[in-house]
Amino acid sequence: MAEWVTDSSDRQQYISAFQCSDLEAMLNYYKATYPRPPYQYDEDSPVVKFKCPVLMFHGLKDWAL
Secondary structure, three states: OOOOOOOHHHHHHHHHHHHHOOHHHHHHHHHHHOOOOOOOOOOOOOOOOOOOOOOOOOOOOOOOO
16 A cells, blocks of 8 residues: 555555554444434434535455445
C-alpha cells in the first residue's frame, strides 16, 4: 500500500503504521456507535438532502467490491 511514497525512509514509516492497523478495530468502532433499542424514528421529521463531492478509492484486489 505504500508504493506511492517515494522517499524510502518515509515509506518504511508508512509500512510500519499500516501493519498496526486492524480490521477488528474498525468493526469495534461501528459496534460501539451503532444505535441500540429503543430505536427512535420520527416519521414527521423532514428528510434532509444535501449534495457533496465524494472521493472513493479502493485496492485492485479488494474482495468487498
